[in-house]
Structure formats: structure tokens, C-alpha cells
Amino acid sequence: MNALELKQVAVPDRLRSLDLTLATGQLVGLIGPNGSGKSTLLEVAAGLLPTAGSVAWRGRPLKEIPIVERGRLAAWVPQEAHFGFGFSVESVVGQGRFAHGDDGRGVAEALARFDLTALAKRPVNRLSGGERQRVMLARALVVDPKLHFWDEPLAALDVKHALEVLVLAQQLTRTGATVFMSLHDLRLAHCLDRVVVLDQGALRADGPPEDVLSGELLQAVFGVRLRTAPGMILELP
Amino acid sequence: MTLATRQKWALPGSVTLLVAGVLASLATGDMRLSPAMIWAGITGTDELVSTVLWNIRLPRTLVAIEIGAALAASGVVMQAFFRNHLASPGLLGVSAGGSAGAVIAIGMGWAAWSYYLVPAAAVVGAMGATMAVVVLAKQGASTERLLLAGVALNALLGAVTSYVLSNFTLSYERNAQIIFWLLGGLEDRTWEHVMMAAPIALGAVLLWPLGRSMDLLSLGRNEAQSLGVDVKHLQRRMIILATVMTALATAVAGTVGFVGLVVPHIFRLLFGPEHQRLVPVSLIGGAAFVLFCDVFARSAGDLRLGIVTALVGGPFFLWMLRRAS
Numbered sequence A: 001m002n003a004l005e006l007k008q009v010a011v012p013d014r015l016r017s018l019d020l021t022l023a024t025g026q027l028v029g030l031i032g033p034n035g036s037g038k039s040t041l042l043e044v045a046a047g048l049l050p051t052a053g054s055v056a057w058r059g060r061p062l063k064e065i066p067i068v069e070r071g072r073l074a075a076w077v078p079q080e081a082h083f084g085f086g087f088s089v090e091s092v093v094g095q096g097r098f099a100h101g102d103d104g105r106g107v108a109e110a111l112a113r114f115d116l117t118a119l120a121k122r123p124v125n126r127l128s129g130g131e132r133q134r135v136m137l138a139r140a141l142v143v144d145p146k147l148h149f150w151d152e153p154l155a156a157l158d159v160k161h162a163l164e165v166l167v168l169a170q171q172l173t174r175t176g177a178t179v180f181m182s183l184h185d186l187r188l189a190h191c192l193d194r195v196v197v198l199d200q201g202a203l204r205a206d207g208p209p210e211d212v213l214s215g216e217l218l219q220a221v222f223g224v225r226l227r228t229a230p231g232m233i234l235e236l237p
Numbered sequence B: 001m002t003l004a005t006r007q008k009w010a011l012p013g014s015v016t017l018l019v020a021g022v023l024a025s026l027a028t029g030d031m032r033l034s035p036a037m038i039w040a041g042i043t044g045t046d047e048l049v050s051t052v053l054w055n056i057r058l059p060r061t062l063v064a065i066e067i068g069a070a071l072a073a074s075g076v077v078m079q080a081f082f083r084n085h086l087a088s089p090g091l092l093g094v095s096a097g098g099s100a101g102a103v104i105a106i107g108m109g110w111a112a113w114s115y116y117l118v119p120a121a122a123v124v125g126a127m128g129a130t131m132a133v134v135v136l137a138k139q140g141a142s143t144e145r146l147l148l149a150g151v152a153l154n155a156l157l158g159a160v161t162s163y164v165l166s167n168f169t170l171s172y173e174r175n176a177q178i179i180f181w182l183l184g185g186l187e188d189r190t191w192e193h194v195m196m197a198a199p200i201a202l203g204a205v206l207l208w209p210l211g212r213s214m215d216l217l218s219l220g221r222n223e224a225q226s227l228g229v230d231v232k233h234l235q236r237r238m239i240i241l242a243t244v245m246t247a248l249a250t251a252v253a254g255t256v257g258f259v260g261l262v263v264p265h266i267f268r269l270l271f272g273p274e275h276q277r278l279v280p281v282s283l284i285g286g287a288a289f290v291l292f293c294d295v296f297a298r299s300a301g302d303l304r305l306g307i308v309t310a311l312v313g314g315p316f317f318l319w320m321l322r323r324a325s
Helices: A037-046 A067-073 A089-100 A107-113 A127-143 A160-176 A186-191 A215-222 B003-027 B035-043 B047-082 B092-107 B116-139 B143-169 B169-184 B189-195 B199-217 B221-226 B230-254 B259-271 B273-298 B305-325
Strands: A002-011 A013-021 A027-031 A052-057 A073-078 A148-151 A176-182 A194-199 A202-207
Touching: A002 A037, A002 A176, A013 A037, A013 A176, A013 A202, A027 A037, A027 A160, A027 A186, A037 A176, A067 A073, A067 A089, A067 B221, A073 A127, A073 B221, A089 A107, A089 A127, A089 B199, A089 B259, A107 A127, A107 A215, A127 A148, A127 A160, A127 A186, A148 A160, A160 A176, A160 A186, A194 A215, A202 A215, B003 B035, B003 B047, B003 B259, B003 B273, B035 B047, B047 B092, B047 B189, B047 B199, B047 B230, B047 B259, B047 B273, B092 B116, B092 B143, B092 B169, B116 B143, B143 B169, B169 B305, B189 B230, B199 B221, B199 B230, B199 B273, B221 B230, B259 B273, B259 B305, B273 B305
Parallel strands: A027 A176, A027 A194, A073 A148, A148 A176
Antiparallel strands: A002 A013, A002 A052, A194 A202
């Protein structure tokens, strides 16, 4: 069964008609230049933006899945979190259990996993960008969904936390979840099972990172020249 | 005192304030009443006191409770809806819309057909203002945009109210009427007004269970939707409840400003932003706040209620603006 099926989805001025299918248990990266439609595609896939065509999760058309059930099946992490009110870190992470009847399960573990235990009582509007990003990821984790849609989850993170998020994403896929995330740092693409490339709202390439990320593609889509050279490799201990 | 301790005292504390406010409101006026006299009036053993209490003080006190609860709760809802601390029925022009609607109904003589056409017209006026703000400012709009939309609407609707009053009211009544609708007050409120605003209680009951969903919405529309909140449905309920409650409050007391700004803000600072607590505490605390402002207004030689709330709220608003920047 496919985790996600998009058929002829399109959003005027942002996304041209495209088809995309993600298999269950894959870590799929979405890349493309600024303004290429990555966030739009993720919002469409997460059922947050009306679209032409159809979206299906695990073989079920999204229209037939009640909103509260969607809150258990999928988690969405926004590119930037804006917190106008001073909810505590713990309470924002706990919101991930809303569709599960606010049972609070997994909150303490998620806080620990993202190094947030010491910040649990701190108001979210007094956190740094990276800390806020970790709060949103922790909240997605406690949803315990089958589908993860993360919009540039690594953008504000330091290198250690970025690597930890990638490791977490790999672990999630091993438990049968599917992770679809946009990212900019192509040096991390080797962690992905598959890469989807968007350019000017259209699907440009799709496949394993080693096949897709060729010099020609990077030149055509990003306007950069690829040169491989020995350099620093950072890994978790 | 830690936040957890304060949270434990939130509800008992606000109920105590409300009880104190009710007693002060019943006791204050041209005839000062001691607790013993209030008791004598309620039980009917003192006829004069009983008349004062049942015909003057009690309706005034109940209307104060209704409008205080309505305006404070509307403030909480609008702040969650627009995701902005400074959103409130007064600043956004929703109260002014309610006033304009009520005044048009009175000016056109509709009040003579049925007294309930006045609150109905206030609801229509307030709804019009709310829709205008929603279109102009949208959810998550910047403070500047939200406040500018409110300034424009307040000026426009205030002009409509003054125009209607100056054209349709007998001249000797005119100034008093204009002052009543633009500055709000609780003078001469009767049981009819209490009944007119009674649906506010129903609004409070319907609002109570929305608290948790409002927590999620106040952090973002997409965020809430992705976690399983039916955002469209929730927003519709929130905006209808806040607007109708504001409109009913305005229909019986004119434009009383700043309650929806000051009360939720103080309680958010004291007890945290969780709406499951903030909604009930603001309903009760808002009622207490208006009662004390009205008691002060009466003690200070019949000041207008709207002036007292503005004297408290104006500086508070400026302090908030400074803090926000």
C-alpha cells in the first residue's frame, strides 16, 4: 500500500499539475530552489491547502478521512513557527496528542529526544529559532503518525541536532512511517531513500539521490557547478 | 508564588472577586446599604430597601455581570482568532458596529415595534464590523494592520452613530443619547435589559468547551488543522459567539471599551495562556472588573462607565503597545 498518492494536484501560480506516489516506510527529500513550490507541495500533501486533482493517504482519498482522524494519521511541521502566546514548551508538545484525546502519551520521551526537558516549562515565545524548530518536531513525534510532512525541519538547527533529526527520520521509516521533508543542504541527501526535485512549480526529477543529484541537474535547477573534493564529514558519535 | 499555585487559585480567586463586586455594587449608590440592609431588602423585610434593590441595583448589577463577561470573553476569542494580544471588541470596532446597529434601530423607531429589535440590529451591526475586520486584517495580521483596520472602523461607525442620533433624536435628548451610546453606561438599566442580554449566558456555555481547540488555533491555522482541529468550523463558531456577545453587551450598555483587552491580558500574565482556564476565568473576572468600574463610577459622582474603563484601559493599552514593540 502506498503511503501517499497525489494525482494531478495543482495550485494556481504555485504548483503545476503533478503526480507523485510515496511508498510506505521511505524517507523522501524534497529539494528545489527558493520559490519552487516545496512548501506548497507539502501543504497539499498534508491536506492543508485546497488543490485540483486528488490526494490519498494509505489508499484512502483525503476527502473521506475526517479531520480529527487526519490529526492521528499525519503530522506537519511548518517551516517557521510563530508563537504569539507564551504557552510552555511542554504544553505545545502535548498538543500533538489532541486528536488522541489529549492523553499526554510520549510527551516526556519526545522532550528528552530533542533535548527539551530542561526547557519544558519555558514559554515558547522566548526560545531561539532552533529551539522552536525542535519543539515543532517533538510535537510531530508525539502524534505518532504514519505520515510525516516536514517543511525544512533542519533549516534552523545546529549540525548535531540536524544529524539527530535525520537519524530519527530513518528510525521512523523503519517502524513503518513515511517521512516527506524539504531540505536545502544537499550534502545531507545521502541519508535519504529518495529525492524529489521541484523547479518552478513542476516536478523536475525523482529517484535515489545518487541517480538524481547529477552535475547537469544541479546546474540546470540551481545554477551551480558540482565539484566533489575531499572535505570534512560530520557524523554523530 | 509559582505559576502552578497561581493556576490553582485562578477560579476560586476570580469567583471571590465576583462575589465582592456584586456586594459592592448592591451596596453603592445614593442610598448606601450595609450587608444587613441588603439582606433585609432581599428577604423583603424592609420595603424601601427592597424596592431600591429589586428595581434599581439588582438589574444594574446583573447587566454589569453580563456585559463584563461578554466583553472579556469576546476579547479572549478575538485574540485567539487573530493571534494577536491587542485584538479586542472595542479596538477592532466590533462594539462600535453594535452601537451603530442599535442606534439605527432606535432612530428608525423599530424599538417601538419590539424591544428585541434593538439587540438584533446590534448583532447585525457588530457582524458587519467583524466581517470588515476579518477581510481587512486576516488571521495572523500584523498589529499595525489590525489596529489601523480598527481605527478606520471605529471612526466610520462612530460617525454613523452620531449622525443617526443627531438626526432622529429630539434635541433635548440628543446629547445624553449620544453620550450614552459612545461612552457606555449602566444608568437606569431595568429587568428588560437583563433579559435582552440574557443570551450572553448561553454564549458563555457554548464557548467553554472550545478552549483546547483555541489553544491550537492561537499557534496557527495550519498547525491546528494538521493536529485534527476542524478550523473552519471552529473559527465560524468563535467569530459568531464573540460578535453576538459583544453586540448584546453593546445593545444594553453602549460602547464600553478596553474590557476585552485588559481582563484577558492580566489573566494571561497571571495564570498562563491556556484557554481552558482563560475562558472561564475571563468570563468571571470580566464581570467582576465591570462591577468594580461601575461602583467606582457611581462613587465618583456618576462618571460614565465607559470613561472609567477607558481611564484604566487606555494607559494599559499604551503600556502593552510599548511592551509589544
